[in-house]
Amino acid sequence: MSFTLHHPAIIHEALRQATAFLEEHGIEESRLTGEWLLSHELGCARLELALRHQEPLSPLSNRTFQHRINRAAMGEPVQYILGTAEFMGHAFRVDRRCLIPRPETERLAEWVLGFDPLWNAGDPALADVGTGSGCLAISLALARSKGHYLATDTSAAALALARENAARHGVSARIRFIACDLLSAATPASLAAVVSNPPYIRTTDWARLDRNVRNFEPCAALVGGPDGLTIIRRLMTQALQALKPGGVFFLEIGADQGAAVLELAQAAGFRESQLRPDLAGKDRMVRAVK
Ligand SMILES: C[S@@+](CC[C@H](N)C(=O)[O-])C[C@H]1O[C@@H](n2cnc3c(N)ncnc32)[C@H](O)[C@@H]1O
Structure with a gap:
């Protein structure tokens, strides 16, 4: 079963659903993983997500986030998904x-x-x-x-x-x-x-x-x-x-x-x-x- 988000989803709800999906797939630090992937997509700091929690995702961000959560659920490291490491x-x-x-x-x-x-x-x-x-x-x-x-x-x-x-x-x-x-x-x-x-x-x-x-x-x-x-x-x-x-x-x-x-x-x-x-x-x- 793959991860799907109904559009329009607000940030808070997208993160809640993504966290639950990653948890079901045995991914550690599921909330943090979701936050990394979403903050990268939105081009903001992770902590900013809390301030923007009621903001709806654009259709493109929604699709990209879904795709990345599906990759993370397969165990792929966040750094490979985002293509960057510090x-x-x-x-x-x-x-x-x-x-x-x-x-x-x-x-x-x-x-x-x-x-x-x-x-x-x-x-x-x-x-x-x-x-x-x-x-x-x-x-x-x-x-x-x-x-x-x-x-x-x-x-x-x-x-x-x-x-x-x-x-x-x-x-x-x-x-x-x-x-x-x-x-x-x-x-x-x-x-x-x-x-x-x-x-x-x-x-x-x-x-x-x-x-x-x-x-x-x-x-x-x-x-x-x-x-x-x-x-x-x-x-x-x-x-x-x-x-x-x-x-x-x-x-x-x-x-x-x-x-x-x-x-x-x-x-x-x-x-x-x-x-x-x-x-x-x-x-x-x-x-x-x-
Ligand atoms: C542990 S990784 C280190 C990569 C990077 N230096 C780092 O610290 O993230 C080891 C690297 O050694 C390379 N390697 C393995 N055997 C090697 C060899 N005989 N000669 C040169 N490089 C080798 C691997 O392809 C890999 O890129």
Whole structure:
């Protein structure tokens, strides 16, 4: 059964019916989802909906809202439905070609931005490995006027989206997007920093992820082999080769991978490495210096 709204529906009634429909379909935060979709359609802030609750929807808004609620009821993430996600205060185009940028990754970007030795050194060369939507490289480029980037991904489709995002944000000239495996396109000892949010979920954990992740986000963006470390292991070696002496590697990891990744960093030959917790106190990032 699909969601239908009789015209003319007022905002209050449209939201009430949409919330009930999403709840019936087992969607969490059903009211919030309805509010996001409707406020985006009306071009207003979510809280403004309460002030406009008696306003009727136009026939076009009514149709668009119905269609979007039906997509949300199938478990499709709101960011894909709207085609946009926020990262570090910037809007990125997203669709099923890329992972939806996550708040944990914003913490990684903040850690990179706070590492002064990197930014005090002229025009640093950085790599963003597994760039997806391009959110990391683009946000770093927007936050610092210095620095140029190599952004890699094996997905040509994700790279097309990342290039589009870079153009929208006016930073295309500073980011070279390349389809390749990890850092295979990087010149040895050329980089001041490597930043990456790689696939790190164990293959067996894939089936346990939320259905809105499993059914909509690219599996290749998330799954990192039997122990989740297959890609990180290879990236560790490649990052060490691609970094200049003193270069720094920033990596997002799974909450239970800290000890294993520190060991990998030491075994690869990094001089010093440390973990950093996210806001929930879980170790979700590693920094290692060559
Ligand atoms: C977890 S997503 C991260 C996307 C984006 N950087 C972010 O933080 O939202 C991992 C990305 O790595 C890419 N990827 C997977 N294997 C790769 C490989 N061997 N070489 C380069 N990129 C790879 C995937 O296509 C995906 O875009």
